[in-house]
Amino acid sequence: MADVTYREALRRALDEELERDERVYLMGEEIGRFEGSYKVTAGLWQKYGPKRVRETPIAEEGFVGAGIGSAMLGLRPVVEIMTVNFILVAMDMVVNHAAKIHQMFGGKVRVPLVIRTPGGAGAQLTAQHSQSLEVWFAHTPGLKVVAPSNPRDAYGMLKAAIRDDDPVLFHENLVLYNLTGEIPDGDEDFTVPLGRAAVVREGSDLTIVAHSFTVRRALTVADRLSQSGVEVEVVDLRSLRPLDIETVAESVRRTNRLLIAEEGWSTYGVGAEIAARISRACFDDLDAPVERVGQAEVSMPYAKPLELAALTQEEKIEAAARSLLRESGVL
Amino acid sequence: MARAEERTTALEIDPADARRLYRVMALIRRFEERTEEQYTRARIGGYCHLAIGEEAAHAGAIDPLREDDYLFASYRDHGTALAVGSPTAAVMAELFGKSTGVAGGYGGSMHLLDVERHFLGGWGIVGGQLPIAVGAALALDYTEADAAVLCQFGEAATNIGAFHEALNLAAIWNLPIVFQCINNLYGMGTSVTQASGEPEQWKRAAAYGMHGERVDGNDVLAVREASGRLLDQARAERRPALLETMTYRIRGHSVADAGKVYRERDEIEQWRSRDPITSFAQRIVEAGLVDESELEEMRQEVEVEVAEAIKEAAAAPAPDPAQLYAHVYGDEARGEQFARMDAGAPFGEREETRSWRT
Numbered sequence: 192m193a194d195v196t197y198r199e200a201l202r203r204a205l206d207e208e209l210e211r212d213e214r215v216y217l218m219g220e221e222i223g224r225f226e227g228s229y230k231v232t233a234g235l236w237q238k239y240g241p242k243r244v245r246e247t248p249i250a251e252e253g254f255v256g257a258g259i260g261s262a263m264l265g266l267r268p269v270v271e272i273m274t275v276n277f278i279l280v281a282m283d284m285v286v287n288h289a290a291k292i293h294q295m296f297g298g299k300v301r302v303p304l305v306i307r308t309p310g311g312a313g314a315q316l317t318a319q320h321s322q323s324l325e326v327w328f329a330h331t332p333g334l335k336v337v338a339p340s341n342p343r344d345a346y347g348m349l350k351a352a353i354r355d356d357d358p359v360l361f362h363e364n365l366v367l368y369n370l371t372g373e374i375p376d377g378d379e380d381f382t383v384p385l386g387r388a389a390v391v392r393e394g395s396d397l398t399i400v401a402h403s404f405t406v407r408r409a410l411t412v413a414d415r416l417s418q419s420g421v422e423v424e425v426v427d428l429r430s431l432r433p434l435d436i437e438t439v440a441e442s443v444r445r446t447n448r449l450l451i452a453e454e455g456w457s458t459y460g461v462g463a464e465i466a467a468r469i470s471r472a473c474f475d476d477l478d479a480p481v482e483r484v485g486q487a488e489v490s491m492p493y494a495k496p497l498e499l500a501a502l503t504q505e506e507k508i509e510a511a512a513r514s515l516l517r518e519s520g521v522l
Numbered sequence: 523m524a525r526a527e528e529r530t531t532a533l534e535i536d537p538a539d540a541r542r543l544y545r546v547m548a549l550i551r552r553f554e555e556r557t558e559e560q561y562t563r564a565r566i567g568g569y570c571h572l573a574i575g576e577e578a579a580h581a582g583a584i585d586p587l588r589e590d591d592y593l594f595a596s597y598r599d600h601g602t603a604l605a606v607g608s609p610t611a612a613v614m615a616e617l618f619g620k621s622t623g624v625a626g627g628y629g630g631s632m633h634l635l636d637v638e639r640h641f642l643g644g645w646g647i648v649g650g651q652l653p654i655a656v657g658a659a660l661a662l663d664y665t666e667a668d669a670a671v672l673c674q675f676g677e678a679a680t681n682i683g684a685f686h687e688a689l690n691l692a693a694i695w696n697l698p699i700v701f702q703c704i705n706n707l708y709g710m711g712t713s714v715t716q717a718s719g720e721p722e723q724w725k726r727a728a729a730y731g732m733h734g735e736r737v738d739g740n741d742v743l744a745v746r747e748a749s750g751r752l753l754d755q756a757r758a759e760r761r762p763a764l765l766e767t768m769t770y771r772i773r774g775h776s777v778a779d780a781g782k783v784y785r786e787r788d789e790i791e792q793w794r795s796r797d798p799i800t801s802f803a804q805r806i807v808e809a810g811l812v813d814e815s816e817l818e819e820m821r822q823e824v825e826v827e828v829a830e831a832i833k834e835a836a837a838a839p840a841p842d843p844a845q846l847y848a849h850v851y852g853d854e855a856r857g858e859q860f861a862r863m864d865a866g867a868p869f870g871e872r873e874e875t876r877s878w879r880t
Contacts, residue, residue, distance in 0.1 A: 253653045253687025260657020297626030298849030299637045332850050356853035386859035437862040
């Protein structure tokens, strides 16, 4: 086991998959000589050359489409979209093409495509560069969406995504790139399967469900609440579609309370989906209404105090948790 | 590099070529006429875009394709499928929404394909297939295949962003692809002069440093010659090209459109008189390549072939609703991956509610 950053975990997964399978190639803006806008592909262009690490012009619709077409012929492209905000000009390719192909053509063609892209906010990047849009894709049958929260999962899930025969939207997070953690060393067949959530902290009083960077915030909130004598269980979804609702339900059956926290807007979000499913699966287990918290329903403003007020910060998650616990008489 | 040529081709073909090209165009024509009739009898649903009048543009461009090449098309794809050799009965069955259809009844009229013959689809979003076809060319280049891609689309597709991005990528990456713009003068009811700042689409190739040319799309030999030459160039020299084939859609945009409110009767009649099939027939008979009786024999053959296809399609089984979720995902592990989303449902739908939903 070695301690590496989330960024390095991704880079290592890409390196190993490029090494393992000739059909794997990378494509995206500035991923070659420039080493990637967030340096995830550092050194790979030098190691594998321009054919395996293909630099593109600014043409997301064009090169996502090219990724799809090459995947239909048996290659295994890993396309980087610099940030999720830029994928909007390629939505037709992702939703109307990649997601549809296998079923629309009667199961005769597969699209083993991975689209890696970071979302997230917090660096004063403002309205057009601060979004979390992963639910747009998780809404769509035909796509798979994963959103790992730590280096080990990032490493194992990226390898699993590249080996998967369906289109996978791999959601990263700008704030997570520098997070460090252990990843397995020298086991190139290590993968983390899609569709499995993880209980990352055990507790008996409240379940907080989160994904991506918000898992880190939830863990901080859990530590704070622990000082008030409340034990929070944190479930890291890891995968949004397929969604592991069973792990969430098992947790709620133990804690009887559920809060969903997410970085994106709550309305029609991950929390809405989990709440709907848990209200049925755990109707007799709940001691309080399911609660959810997300980004303020605004376009992200620039000024720091406004940005902080909009983010799904620890304070907001904690306040929602405390309110829920008070409502059911625990606090 | 770009140039426009309205070339009339000398008949440098042998009788076998003449018969093959005539037969496939006659097959497309009869298939489309009978399809229109079946649609009005409500045996075909959804959208249905006919290629009557455009047979030479389809058949001529597809004829020079080799086994290793790939083909992409728009939603006006019945002629494409027949020209590439897909079984007529399986194409008709797809239109009928039957499980024996080329896409098992999941695709319909707009989404025909034939993986075996490297025809990778009829696509429903105007111009959406262009970037994807570029990706296929990228894969051919990646694997150093001696092959190329032919990507067909209507002239209205040249106005969307994907057209620009696709041609630019093909140009900067030197990909083996021929973009065939089937210019039938109208995108639904909007004329090409109304929609395009430069209505001569072949000229747009210059913006990408790419070869562009225009041929008479109702002259099957002119189309075949240009397509063959440009595909050769794409395979051997990795040079993409834009080929504009000028033709006319005799019917409306789809079966639901009579095609009359936005164009003059004279215009339609004028194009009718330039019918690609009868003019080709006349040329090959005059050149002594075939005689009229052989043509009549072929017309009888395709008449029977299409009639049989309709009969087979009508008798074929409809897809089983139990197969609704069959192809949403393709990976072998899909069942395991989705197993915890909701017990008993393939991809997370609640089993107990599915019955009242459908």
